Amino acid sequence: MSITAETAKEHAKDPAVLCCRAEAGVTIEAANLEDPAIFDDLVDSNLLNLDGALTIEQVIGATLTKTCDSLTPLTADVLEGIQAVAAPAVEEAPAEEVPAPEAPAVPPVAPVAPHAPCAGGVLKIHIGEGKDIDIEMPMGFNHGAAMAEVPAQVVPVAAPVAEAELEPKVIRSVSRKHYKITEVRRGPETKIEGTVLYIREGIEEEAVASQELVHSLKIDIITPEQYHTYSETIMDVQPIATKEGEDEVGTGTTRVLDGVVVMVTGTDDNGVQIGEFGSSEGYLDENIMWGRPGAPEKGEIFIKTEVVIKEGTNMERPGPLAAHSATDVITQEIREALKSVEDDSLVVDTETFEQVRRPGKKKVVIVKEIMGQGAMHDNLILPIEPVGVLGARPNVDLGNVPVMVSPLEVLDGCIHALTCIGPASKEMSRHYWREPLVLEALHDEEVDLCGVLFVGSPQINAEKFYVSKRVGMMVEALDVDGAFVTTEGFGNNHIDFASHIEQIGMRGISVVGMSFCAVQGALVVGNKYMTHMVDNNKSESGIENEVLACNTLCHEDAIRALAMLKAAMAEEEVAKPEKKWNPNVKATNVELISKTMDKTIELVANEQSLPMSQKRKEKYD
């Protein structure tokens, strides 16, 4: 398709190809030229050979000397008055080769999002002959395509002298006291004795009675020996934690049990799984991606509730909420028991998280899109207890508008996630408790993390744009240099995900997007600000494989996103995505970061490390 003058400018260095027949004597303008976005497809189908083609900036304004048909690359022999272009661009070229972009989000089947993006880059420096050549690469611009100029430019820009004087400032802190649990038993009362947790017998009845829609609730204590147990779909994985005294979530002291997690599972009366796009029912050991931020660790004991709710309420908001609330009756009693532990010798570890502001550093914000379409696509924000229910407000009821929280509130359980859709890509409650991007950004001394903005993803498009415009205004008011936008799930929510990025990008703020995309989650929309994208996929085939938390944001994604945002804020160019999803792009980027930081980055395992389930065998692998 022909392009506009604006697009021609963006693609000034791309080859010039006639979109349609043009007659001799015509002065070439943007409307005569084909959109470079489709060249890959055309070259693939042998429709186009770009050898010898001039660039768009060279041909605009030149006169065609011969009538040429559509899809003719414009070469010097058919043009008069070719525009001279500054030479340096050409001289730089040999220094850099083959920019390999980050896992692209463009679906191979439907290239609806030509701008749908991704980034990264391979730097190859070839030196044919030479002595005493030192090559230094500053950290944080590992994705630049224009590497040749970087060492000269970025170093002085990155460290203006005046700013270096400013001291980091600790705003607040939160401490976690860890209590080790090695055994969970049922008993006459809920209590912690040494490393044994007792859960009161008969508590199930009270849990059921607390919720009208809950018809039954069963507690299973799953020890590592019992991991090969069938389970209904896993609705949530939660840490068991409580605040000390009057402390609020995000400050003071939190007590947390190690070695044990709460797991909510369930169906409705008819046995329908409480899930939407896929569900994770099956043998636990075949359906849990161990060690993901939101998933259990291998070796942990699960206090697993199997909740049955009223038939047909599995897809209505009150149903899943009732299952979570009933489970929380049990968790709350454990929290009370944990609060009353007086023996400090049971504390096996104490961690302190500090919220540090770093004036003078690049100021960044994390925007986390959470589901808010209703049904199980809801999240409880800021309960009184970590990952509790009481005191929290569902983001759907808040109209999904952005809510600002501190990084420590995130890590202290301010989100109780009523997640279900797409088990592999959804963020469980435990995910926030260990959110890797928040942790990385908080600890990175090169950036100043000012906060975490949660925004719900409404069902209706008009509402999506309503909330994304608020995100834009808030981020503008924050005066940040850069922003991350993360999302969970895929499909519908990508509409507002793209819009958040647009709203931030159009304000001249660098923005990196993070989502599961790969093959199945390929972006359905795109815009010109979606140039810096990190794909959270880990699955072998790039799909939603229904393995719990498989494709969620991990440490390896967080460091890539941070490196990319730093590159963007330093105005380094990030290479375009490849046409089709290519997992090697991620591998290359990780390797580059690893080399630059001189640190080994261990990549997490994927579903291939798990025993093969019947479902996976039939549906996916």
Add this chain to the structure above:
Amino acid sequence: MGNLQILLRQHVGAPCEAIVKAGDRVEKGTLIATPTGLGANIFSSAYGVVEDVQEDRIIIKPDEEQKDEFVPIAEGSKLDMVKAAGVVGMGGAGFPTGVKLGADLQGGYILVNAAECEPGLRHNILQLEEDCEKVIRGVKYCMEISNAAKGIFAIKKKNEKAVARLREALKDEEAITIHLLPDIYPMGEERAVVRECLGIELETTQLPSAANAIVCNVETLARVTEAIEERKPCFSKNLTVIGKLNGGNEPHVYMDVPVGTSVGELIERAGGIDGVYGEIIMGGPFTGRAVEADEPITKTTGGIIVTIEFPDLHGAKVGLLVCACGGSEERMKDICAKMNGEVASVARCKQAVENKPGAPLKCERPGNCPGQAKNNIQFKKDGCEYIIIGNCSDCSNTVMGSAPKMGLKVFHQTDHVMRTIAHPLYRHLRVSKQVDQLPEGK
């Protein structure tokens, strides 16, 4: 002569309201329906009796004997007479001419649309060959009414005889010139005429008045002359009948056919259908639609085409490339169904825009392609084996630049018509869009 069915809506705007009832006697030129909003008067086209008044039409049983005389319209100003005569744009658009001419062009242009761009149609050019004076007088009346200083005939260079007649007739007309058009489709699109003659590219939402111009079809101008000189109401139509007819595929031109005559009657008049056929099209190959033989003609009917049978695609997957220049998506789907294809993908030319949801598509730059490779990629990805396109000459050429190499077999929606009338198919463009103009337009 069979019954006449005179439709109450023969123009842009609201349907007219009948002012006669069953049993009334009518004469040629009797006013039988009047506008309820934007519209134009409708007259009986024959002597006879009103047999029925239905929701959308008036049925008239004509007398055996028909005189030439008609009931004249009232005398008045030239504009009033054009309005009273119910003249509408007879090239097919049907916009009430009296309303159009009401504009003050402040020394602008009357542009004569003599492109007759739909292949197969012949009546406009024939009228110029036989009686261009009547049309020229119409131009002058319109210039006077709407305060235009210049008139320009836009006609394809290939129509040598008509051009020669016009040059002869216009040699002493200082204010009227000729602009020659290349033989590509679409040159007769209103905004294309403005661009070719005046060099102004109008937006899809703009009317020619934005360029101080009014565009009128050849026949419309002749009807203006008749209204003013003969006080003749507009109740007849010139048209071309062509296609798979007994006696061959040459065009049959009929002048002054009574409005309301059935398509079937005209086909019989032209010799009748020769054996099995594909469909009957009312209008041109590009913008016409399929009709049944009992459908009546209106003030805007330009062509009746009987086509050969459709090829059978045996249920193959087909992509439709919908464009402002050709049939609507509905028409394209109709053709695909008749070819026994399964619609697997629908794309729209990038330049085809809907000014309002549901409004007919308009081309942003008629006759100048915006590129089509992306649509072909879509068709390929959607698994199409064939594509049916409704594009103009230039866009069809672009489609051919990539579709065959991608393994897509191309049909143009006009193929069955072109094969019927032995006209080259719309595929590659082999003529230039540039033509040399006459010295000073004379």
